[in-house]
Amino acid sequence: MAKCNIAIYSTLEVNQKKRELASKWEYFVRQNRKPREIRSVIYDSWKRCQQYGVDPYQKQSIVVLPDDRLAELIHKSRLYRVSQPIIKDLEKQIRDTKHLITLCDKTGCILYLQGEHRILNMAEKMNFVKGANWSERAAGSNAIGTCIATGQPVQVFAYEHYCEGAHPWVCSAAPIKDPLTGELLGVFDLTGPCDLAQPHSLFLAQNISTLIQQSFATISYKIRQYLLDQYSESVRRWRSDSIIALDSMFNVVAAGPNCLSLLRLENWEQFWRRPELNPLKTEILSGNGEESEVYLDSLQLNVYILNIIYDGERIGYLLRLEKYQKRRFSKSNSPNWRGLIGQSYSFQYVIQQAQIASPTDVPILITGESGTGKERFARAIHHTSLRRDAPFIALNCGAIPKELMASELFGYEPGVFTGGDPKGKKGKFEEANGGTLLLDEIGEMPLDLQVHLLRVLQEKEVVRLGSSRPIPIDVRIIAATNQNLIELIQRGQFRMDLYFRLNVVEIKLPPLRERKEDIVPLCLHFVEKCSKKLGKPVPTIDERVFSYLRDYHWPGNIRELENAMEYAVLFCSDNHITVSSLPESLRIRLLENELSERKNFEKLTTLEQNEKNKIIQLLIETNNNLSEVARRCGIARTTLYRKLKKYNLR
Numbered sequence: 001m002a003k004c005n006i007a008i009y010s011t012l013e014v015n016q017k018k019r020e021l022a023s024k025w026e027y028f029v030r031q032n033r034k035p036r037e038i039r040s041v042i043y044d045s046w047k048r049c050q051q052y053g054v055d056p057y058q059k060q061s062i063v064v065l066p067d068d069r070l071a072e073l074i075h076k077s078r079l080y081r082v083s084q085p086i087i088k089d090l091e092k093q094i095r096d097t098k099h100l101i102t103l104c105d106k107t108g109c110i111l112y113l114q115g116e117h118r119i120l121n122m123a124e125k126m127n128f129v130k131g132a133n134w135s136e137r138a139a140g141s142n143a144i145g146t147c148i149a150t151g152q153p154v155q156v157f158a159y160e161h162y163c164e165g166a167h168p169w170v171c172s173a174a175p176i177k178d179p180l181t182g183e184l185l186g187v188f189d190l191t192g193p194c195d196l197a198q199p200h201s202l203f204l205a206q207n208i209s210t211l212i213q214q215s216f217a218t219i220s221y222k223i224r225q226y227l228l229d230q231y232s233e234s235v236r237r238w239r240s241d242s243i244i245a246l247d248s249m250f251n252v253v254a255a256g257p258n259c260l261s262l263l264r265l266e267n268w269e270q271f272w273r274r275p276e277l278n279p280l281k282t283e284i285l286s287g288n289g290e291e292s293e294v295y296l297d298s299l300q301l302n303v304y305i306l307n308i309i310y311d312g313e314r315i316g317y318l319l320r321l322e323k324y325q326k327r328r329f330s331k332s333n334s335p336n337w338r339g340l341i342g343q344s345y346s347f348q349y350v351i352q353q354a355q356i357a358s359p360t361d362v363p364i365l366i367t368g369e370s371g372t373g374k375e376r377f378a379r380a381i382h383h384t385s386l387r388r389d390a391p392f393i394a395l396n397c398g399a400i401p402k403e404l405m406a407s408e409l410f411g412y413e414p415g416v417f418t419g420g421d422p423k424g425k426k427g428k429f430e431e432a433n434g435g436t437l438l439l440d441e442i443g444e445m446p447l448d449l450q451v452h453l454l455r456v457l458q459e460k461e462v463v464r465l466g467s468s469r470p471i472p473i474d475v476r477i478i479a480a481t482n483q484n485l486i487e488l489i490q491r492g493q494f495r496m497d498l499y500f501r502l503n504v505v506e507i508k509l510p511p512l513r514e515r516k517e518d519i520v521p522l523c524l525h526f527v528e529k530c531s532k533k534l535g536k537p538v539p540t541i542d543e544r545v546f547s548y549l550r551d552y553h554w555p556g557n558i559r560e561l562e563n564a565m566e567y568a569v570l571f572c573s574d575n576h577i578t579v580s581s582l583p584e585s586l587r588i589r590l591l592e593n594e595l596s597e598r599k600n601f602e603k604l605t606t607l608e609q610n611e612k613n614k615i616i617q618l619l620i621e622t623n624n625n626l627s628e629v630a631r632r633c634g635i636a637r638t639t640l641y642r643k644l645k646k647y648n649l650r
Contacts, residue, residue: 005041007157007170008197018194021159025167029056041150042160045141048149049162052137053422059165060127061139065109070131073109078219078311079176079185080111083212087112090208099192099201100128102173104144106184108135119192126165128191142166143173147187151175153209155202158194170194172201174209180220181249188212226535227253227316230308234318242321248314250281262301262321279389280305284317292379293339295388309533337380340373341525342518345625346510350377357505358384363457365442365502366480368509371559374480375440377509382436387476390435395428398441405449406465410456413466429462429473436476442502443483443494450495457501477502512554512561519549522558526565527577533566539575548579552589612647615640 008014024035032050034043049056065073074080083103091101091114100115100123113120113130123129127139136145140162146154153174159167173189188209190201224247231245231254241256252268265271272281276298283294284305293304306318337351357364358381366374375394382392400408411427412420428437439445445453456462457477461470479502488494512519523546531538545568554560564586572581579587618629630640 005152005154006199006202007039007155007160009199011198014195014197018158021157022167025056025159039160041146041152041154042141042156045136045146045149046162048136049140054137054140054162056140056162056164058140058163060125061132061134062127063133063138064127064129065131065133067131070109070111073105074111076313077105077111079103079105079212079216082215082219083112083176083188086208086211086215087114094190094204097192098196099190102144102187102189102191104134104148104187104189106148106186108133108138108145108148108187110134111186122193123169123191126169136162139163140166143171143191144187144189147173147175147189148184151177151184153202153206155197155199157197168194170197170201172205174202174206176209176212176216178220178248179213179217180224181247181251183247183249185216223310223315224253226310227308230318230532234306234320238320240320244319244321245308246317246319248316250284250317253316259321262299262323264299280319293383295383297389310535337384340376340380341522342515343521344510344515344518347515347518350507350509353505353507354381355384357381357507359386361386361476362504363477363479363502364504365485365506366478366509367485367506368480368482369511369555369557370482371557372509372511373558374482374509375438377507378436378438378440378478378480381478382476385436385476387435391432392436392438393428393432394438394440396440398444402446402449405446406452409449409453410462411464413464416466424464424466427462427464429456429475430471432475433473434475436478439477439479439502441481442479443481443485443488447493447495450498454495454498454501457498479503512557516550519561520546522561523549523565526562527569530562530566530569534569536569537575539569539572539577542576542578544579545577545582548582552586608647611643615643615647 008017024038027033027035028038028043028046080103087101087103094101096116098116098119100113100119102110103112104110110128110130110132113123113128115123128134133139134142134144136142136149139145141156142161142163143154143156146156153172155170155172157170161167161169169191170193171189171191173187175187176185177183178185188205190205192201227245227247231243234243235241235256242258242262243256244252244259245254247253250272252271255268260266260268263271263274263277265274271277276296279294279296280303283292283303293302295302300323302322304320304322306320307314308316308318337355340347340351342348354364354377364378364381366377368374378394379392382388395408397405407417407420407425407427409427409429411425411430414422414424416424456473459470460474461472463470485494485499485503489496489499512522523541527541528538549561549564556563564583567583568577568581572578615629615633618632626637626640630637633640635643
């Protein structure tokens with residue numbers, strides 16, 4: 001153990017040490033200069049706290065989880081379960097020592113806290129309670145937060161704590177790491193009144209963390225085996241020898257024989273040192289829990305990224321490498337579009353539109369009902385554009401309060417907002433510079449802010465709040481909405497000039513009810529995906545389920561279908577999905593639709609019934625090509641739309 005990690009070497013020096021540290025803390029806080037003979041681990045921590053904007057006169061930690069969130073966190077924590085027998089045994093040994101036993105997760109949230117009732121009450125005054133966050137950002141320099149920041153065991157004594165509220169305490173903490181990956185799992189800590197400080201506390205904390213790590217090894221090996229099994233299964237499924245398995249810390253666990261040559265590496269130690277692979281790491285880190293892909297231009301490689309989920313947590317990644325071949329633009333051959341499932345004419349048509357528009361720099365407006373996949377389309381467009389190596393930033397205009405939207409979009413200078421970042425903040429335009437900015441739910445943007453947005457798009461420069469200095473920007477805009485913007489313009493809620501600025505190319509995503517032939521492929525895709533996410537084998541599906549799903553009108557579109565399949569995978573019996581496995585609310589709506597359609601059909605005349613049957617047959621034959629259906633019926637498309645609505649066919 002490094003000498004600088006221990007604060008107290010003898011109980012005889014406690015009072016003298018407190019007086020010395022008190023003056024050093026005052027000197028640093030008031031003069032903002034380094035005191036003489038201060039431990040480097042403490043001084044570095046104080047500097048970090050300054051950068052975070054932590055108040056040195058803060059009396060307590062400022063972040064505490066609600067009870068329900070804490071209970072959920074504890075329930076899911078493998079670390080909590082593994083450590084309990086060890087901690088319970090320690091409780092008996094250190095009873096009456098006036099020290100608190102603490103277990104935190106890797107973010108600094110206290111999961112377990114036990115000790116004498118009187119000491120617990122004293123600690124509560126500084127929010128040292130279960131659910132509180134004791135990272136440096138939330139509570140300043142302290143053993144838990146500084147241990148997380150450095151990855152090393154550390155003891156913090158009295159005025160070495162950055163925040164005044166923790167000065168009466170001494171704490172000794174040691175990191176708990178995964179024995180296989182080295183990933184930080186959490187922190188074990190002993191905290192007590194500073195008058196009782198002694199060096200043995202840190203040694204004890206380190207011994208306990210080692211015991212917990214050894215107990216965790218069984219789980220680590222089980223997780224590693226699951227990761228290797230997923231790798232082997234993927235090699236068989238994809239019939240590829242260009243697959244890499246990474247653990248949660250991005251270490252290579254297994255790799256096919258072609259991978260090194262495709263990546264132009266001599267050995268795996270060079271893997272993350274190569275700047276050409278930075279886009280891959282960025283894509284993995286920014287992933288939203290789903291499959292994704294990235295194109296490495298300098299290596300002429302497409303890399304498909306699949307998250308590996310075990311017991312509800314991400315434990316690693318599978319990377320499939322594919323040498324990029326220049327081919328004709330088509331759905332089947334363009335790898336960046338493979339995540340968009342569907343072969344219906346209407347869906348393939350919008351994909352073709354997006355593929356034509358993506359290599360250009362024109363603004364795109366994506367319209368469609370909620371849940372049709374507008375953001376996924378926007379990401380696919382970005383990843384096949386010339387800006388694919390630059391950031392993709394998404395902003396949901398409907399999820400941000402009006403008063404904060406301007407600062408989110410344009411950023412602000414230091415001191416503009418009370419409680420804001422003291423260094424100021426970049427807006428989304430600056431963050432997306434060189435790349436793509438998705439303005440989702442653009443119809444929700446306040447009218448007064450639309451004027452400023454229009455000016456930014458025209459001038460290609462942004463001015464932060466509180467500043468007069470324009471900042472040049474180079475951003476491609478993709479806007480998305482589930483509203484009718486023309487109607488909003490007519491009601492005076494959306495600017496016409498902004499509409500035409502955004503709507504150079506409009507891509508209208510069809511609702512799922514107009515893509516009936518895509519429902520089964522989507523269903524199979526989501527069942528496989530959810531099974532992996534939940535760590536369950538892929539279930540079989542009763543044919544009646546497909547029939548039910550095709551008959552449903554899907555008001556929530558693809559998102560509703562994915563949710564229904566996740567529910568079915570979770571609650572199906574004998575690994576077989578039947579109609580009874582579907583959510584009850586979905587089954588009720590299906591029954592209501594069936595009764596309504598039967599009632600409507602009974603009201604039709606014989607001629608109308610024959611016409612409806614003919615249209616259904618033509619829709620099947622033409623893959624929902626409405627222009628072709630109208631031609632064969634000898635009617636205009638507008639007439640066909642009225643008949644589709646009349647017969648509940650769309």
